[in-house]
Amino acid sequence: xxxxxxxPQSLIVQKGGISIINCAYENTAFDYFPWYQxxxxxxxxxxxxxxxxxxxxxxxxxxxxxxxxxxxxxxHIMDSQPGDSATYFCAVGGRSYNTDKLIFGTxxxxxxxx
Amino acid sequence: EPEVTQTPSHxxxxxxxxxxxxxxxxxxxxxxYWYRQILGQKVEFLVSFYNNEISEKSEIFDDQFSVERxxxxxxxLKIRSTKLEDSAMYxxxxxxxxxxxxxxxxxxxxxxxx
Numbered sequence: 031x032x033x034x035x036x037x038p039q040s041l042i043v044q045k046g047g048i049s050i051i052n053c054a055y056e057n058t059a060f061d062y063f064p065w066y067q068x069x070x071x072x073x074x075x076x077x078x079x080x081x082x083x084x085x086x087x088x089x090x091x092x093x094x095x096x097x098x099x100x101x102x103x104x105x106h107i108m109d110s111q112p113g114d115s116a117t118y119f120c121a122v123g124g125r126s127y128n129t130d131k132l133i134f135g136t137x138x139x140x141x142x143x144x
Numbered sequence: 145e146p147e148v149t150q151t152p153s154h155x156x157x158x159x160x161x162x163x164x165x166x167x168x169x170x171x172x173x174x175x176x177y178w179y180r181q182i183l184g185q186k187v188e189f190l191v192s193f194y195n196n197e198i199s200e201k202s203e204i205f206d207d208q209f210s211v212e213r214x215x216x217x218x219x220x221l222k223i224r225s226t227k228l229e230d231s232a233m234y235x236x237x238x239x240x241x242x243x244x245x246x247x248x249x250x251x252x253x254x255x256x257x258x
Binding site for chain 1: 148175177179185186187188189192194199200202235239246247248249250251252
């Protein structure tokens with residue numbers, strides 16, 4: 031069964047701190063690993079994504095670290111801000127697996143306090 | 145910036161009734177998807193649609209569900225006879241030519257079945 035395990039379920043961080051969310055997947059055929067940010071009442075919005083040919087990708091305060099051998103990837107939010115308070119979902123996908131669908135993790139609710 | 149739009153934002157219906165959820169994908173996209181999210185849970189794939197036919201569907205997408213692209217801009221999800229357990233947020237997503245993995249989500253339709 032395809033599974034994506036995401037942790038922690040919730041995270042509380044002080045403003046300026048580092049938020050780290052982890053995901054693990056099972057099927058090595060996946061080749062696309064996005065992170066989505068979701069605010070209450072809104073749809074998921076693509077935050078950052080990585081492919082397995084690189085081990086790290088950085089966009090502003092957001093960094094994805096990817097460990098292909100461990101089948102794990104993580105999202106790091108540097109200098110966390112109250113505006114980052116949202117639910118974060120990792121996902122896996124990839125056309126090399128003959129599928130367009132994204133399989134989502136269970137989500138992490140991040141709260142950043144001033 | 146182009147975005148996926150969905151109507152209505154909230155639909156309330158009686159059990160057993162038919163509902164149609166509407167989506168306008170990003171105009172040059174070729175791949176279309178429906179996902180759902182039961183309150184507080186993860187986002188789940190329902191169906192993907194390409195070249196006027198279903199390319200993949202999940203076990204959730206049974207005979208009560210259907211999708212259609214009636215014209216060049218709209219993409220619809222029909223539930224023929226709604227059940228209480230169909231209550232959820234339904235998200236439409238689309239992705240573009242050559243970037244089939246990067247899916248952009250709409251704001252969602254909250255379906256409440258009474």
